[in-house]
Amino acid sequence: MKLPKTLQVGPYTYRVEVVPDLLNEAKESLFGHADHAALVIRIGTTCPPGRLGTTLMHELLHAVAEMAGTELPEEQVRTLAPALTDTLERNGLLAACWSDDAEAERPPLRQRVGVELPEER
């Protein structure tokens, strides 16, 4: 899986960056982190390739909660991220949204998922 360069979360565009030595405040290694002030989702190089999807979904859930003005407890995010990733993959929806070709221009979401969505802001 190649990571997208950006992800749209409501009206906000998050950049997706891969960074070495991604650490939390306690200097523990992290697979991912969402910086809502800077609108950046960082993925650490220690994240195994097989966990990129769930890690990105994990950070995306934090970003969606932030955008919605709520907060999801870490335990709920840890539970929901792999379950949601698996469900979207099984229904062929994840591949439609997260292009394997990071260089490709992604069409608007409504075209990718083929459903009527409100106008993008």
Ligand SMILES: [Zn+2]
């Ligand atoms: Zn988290």
